[in-house]
């Protein structure tokens with residue numbers, strides 16, 4: 436059977452994959468991991484492998500969530516799980532910027548995307564003051580590190596560069612911007628803090644219109 440030449444051809448189905456797709460794939464994979472109710476060690480191990488895959492490429496983070504601030508490091512929420520089992524945040528370090536010494540109270544994974552950063556662990560001495568615990572790790576793009584109350588929860592993170600921006604992607608076992616936790620001044624008692632986020636809108640992970648038709 437031949438198709439009459441007068442019939443219009445159907446519009447081609449776009450096949451391009453949006454740049455944000457690696458982040459969406461990570462969200463889906465991480466949720467699937469947590470659906471299996473893994474213990475924390477398995478989350479760290481298998482979650483780190485997923486995060487390593489995400490930060491193995493640096494072509495998916497939208498510019499709006501990679502923008503530095505001249506004074507403050509930025510923490511952009513990229514995704515929060517609907518039941519707040521996990522959240523994903525891009526940390527953007529301007530030249531020379533660093534966090535205070537702080538805890539998390541939940542597990543956290545750090546994946547280096549761009550530039551480099553120093554991750555200095557701390558422990559509390561008998562007086563409750565933070566003291567460095569070992570040497571700082573220098574994280575290069577593709578590297579993943581972990582924190583948690585069970586393996587060491589205090590650290591300070593700083594941009595390894597004083598002349599350019601660095602970015603790391605963090606995953607936490609809670610909606611981290613709303614978690615009540617602490618900073619640890621070196622000369623005084625710990626202070627409560629809730630970090631919040633630097634952004635008010637999130638990247639759209641879910642527009643599949645440019646990916647063609649999904650099979651059911």
Ligand SMILES: [Fe+2]
Nearest residue numbers: 537539590592
């Ligand atoms: Fe941290």
